[in-house]
Amino acid sequence: MNLQKRILGLALSLALAAAVALLAPSAASAEVRPTLYWGTRGRSVRLVQWKLSEWGYYRGYVDGIYGSRTYRAVVAFQRRNGLHVDGLVGAHTWRALGFGYTVAAAARVPTAYVAPSRSSAVHLLARAVAAESHGEPYRGQVAVAAVMMNRLSNPRFPQTLSGVIFQPHALESVSNGLYWRRTPDATAYAAARDAVNGFDPTYGSIFFWNPYKPVAGWIWTRRIVTQIGKHVFAR
Numbered sequence: 001m002n003l004q005k006r007i008l009g010l011a012l013s014l015a016l017a018a019a020v021a022l023l024a025p026s027a028a029s030a031e032v033r034p035t036l037y038w039g040t041r042g043r044s045v046r047l048v049q050w051k052l053s054e055w056g057y058y059r060g061y062v063d064g065i066y067g068s069r070t071y072r073a074v075v076a077f078q079r080r081n082g083l084h085v086d087g088l089v090g091a092h093t094w095r096a097l098g099f100g101y102t103v104a105a106a107a108r109v110p111t112a113y114v115a116p117s118r119s120s121a122v123h124l125l126a127r128a129v130a131a132e133s134h135g136e137p138y139r140g141q142v143a144v145a146a147v148m149m150n151r152l153s154n155p156r157f158p159q160t161l162s163g164v165i166f167q168p169h170a171l172e173s174v175s176n177g178l179y180w181r182r183t184p185d186a187t188a189y190a191a192a193r194d195a196v197n198g199f200d201p202t203y204g205s206i207f208f209w210n211p212y213k214p215v216a217g218w219i220w221t222r223r224i225v226t227q228i229g230k231h232v233f234a235r
Contacts, residue, residue, distance in 0.1 A: 033099065036089035038166045039180065040066040048089055051097050052077060068168040075163070087162050121161055125149075125192035126184035128165055131173030133231065134182065138191060140229035143202045145195030147233065150206050157206070202226060205233035 033044055045064045052058035057080075058073035071087050078085045081096050089097075125145045133144040151157035151164045158164050166174055173179040184192075202208070207222050208231045209215045222234035 033094055036066055038066055038071055038087065038162075044089075045070065047099075048074070048097065051099075068166075071163075071166065075160075085160060087160070087166070121196055122189060122192045123184075124161055124165060125195060126188040127179055127182075128171060128173070129188040129191050130182045130184035131179045132171060133191075133229070134188075136229040136231065138187060139201050140231055141188060141191035142194045142199055143205075143228050143231065143233055144208060145192045146200040146202050147205055147208050149195050150200065150202070150204055154206050201228060202233040205235055207234045208232065 034040070036045055036048060041064055043064065045066045046062050049058050049060070049062045049064070049070055052070075052073045053060075053062060055077070057077045058069065060069040074089060074093065075085055075087050077083075077096070078087075078093060083092055083096055125148055128148060129141045129145050133141045136144075148161065148164055152159065152161060158167055165171060165179075169175060171179065173182075203225050205225050207219060209219055210230050211232055212230060219234075224232050224234045226233050
């Protein structure tokens with residue numbers, strides 16, 4: 001009889017412990033959301049697309065691919081809701097969307113894409129320099145970065161550095177993925193720093209291209225200012 005009571009008591013204790021474990025909040029069970037940025041794919045992107053679609057910011061397929069439409073929708077949402085406008089879905093944007101998740105740092109997010117500091121701008125530009133002007137003379141590498149900086153003050157282009165660089169079809173290296181694959185070297189960083197500090201060997205140009213490669217016909221209607229290395233620069 002005593003053995004039966006002990007077995008029954010043990011069973012009740014185990015059942016109670018299981019119920020408490022199921023009902024109690026657990027840090028391990030909290031869903032972790034990554035920081036989302038251009039090029040990210042997956043379920044979290046679909047969730048953001050769905051929410052932005054419900055609120056009228058996003059018009060497109062909920063396909064889980066963070067591309068130009070998703071970027072524009074995120075930027076519009078951030079601007080409308082008084083958030084820092086950078087096109088990233090980080091902690092503040094997740095919360096503004098109504099999701100109280102812990103946000104994990106994205107391992108491959110460039111520093112420049114996270115904070116609007118001078119060092120972050122240099123990092124973002126250095127990637128563009130490495131991808132677009134690798135092998136060009138130093139002055140030509142500064143010139144490519146200077147074009148990106150000049151676009152910031154031109155109303156025809158996005159008003160953030162990330163917006164300028166990731167604008168659809170603006171840079172070939174972004175379209176073909178080379179922007180992410182090529183690691184900038186010390187020269188690329190130095191060229192980016194010079195451009196951020198105001199060095200502009202293009203004299204205010206907002207376009208550049210390699211005339212030895214096939215390009216869209218309209219680009220030749222722009223007024224060419226100078227040629228440095230293999231690139232021409234125009235307004």
